[in-house]
Amino acid sequence: MWKDFLFSFIRRKVVLSLIFGCSLTYCIVSFLLISPKTFDTWKLPHKLDHSSFVWISSEGEWNNTLRKNCRNTVQGKELVADDRGYICQRNDLLANNCCGITEKRYLCESCNTDGCCMVYEHCVSCCLDPQKKKLLQKVLGKASETFRILFAAINDHFELCLAKCRTSSQSVQHENTYLKPNKHCYTTADKLP
Structure with a gap:
């Protein structure tokens, strides 16, 4: 009985460790494969580009x-x-x-x-x-x-x-x-x- 319990306990720990290890490896490999240019797109611009911004004009642009x-x-x-x-x-x-x-x-x-x-x-x-x-x-x-x-x-x-x-x-x-x-x-x- 104790052997079955101990075997089941160890098996669960090994399976969970394998899942965690695979996930960690996937994250590290994915992180290393991301190009540095990708990080540049995550940065916020110093000045906002509102060239396509629609302003209300004095002529009543939104007639x-x-x-x-x-x-x-x-x-x-x-x-x-x-x-x-x-x-x-x-x-x-x-x-x-x-x-x-x-x-x-x-x-x-x-x-x-x-x-x-x-x-x-x-x-x-x-x-x-x-x-x-x-x-x-x-x-x-x-x-x-x-x-x-x-x-x-x-x-x-x-x-x-x-x-x-x-x-x-x-x-x-x-x-x-x-x-x-x-x-x-x-x-x-x-x-x-």
Whole structure:
């Protein structure tokens, strides 16, 4: 009986050791066969290439008549900002997810001069103003390594504004208190030079 138990115990240990050894060998061989060029593709760029980035132009590049549907901020209980910069009450949202063109556009009502707003939808709408393009390009250029990962996945002005206006760990202290009442910033918390 003890012999059977001991034999079974040793057999399990040998099988597990073989599996571990084979896995370790596979990992080492795979690692050695990866070319050094592969590691270069894993590095983040020092400057983000947004050559195909779509900005809203002052001529209204995203014209209301050319578009069947809009993207919008979705999350607001009362207000919604669409990807053309219009803000409307959630009840006034059209069937195509757009705010009507008679609504307010590029509204910066609750925003201060530093680009920080009390209301998320105001932040997104204000950020979409074509006159903010140079400021936002500066923000993209000064992005920290953490934000470079996020910004690399952004393709247009609206997506940038959605991402920048969300509150982040930079806008809270002690994980439960906002640093300032204007917590939604399309710039950084401090002024850009």
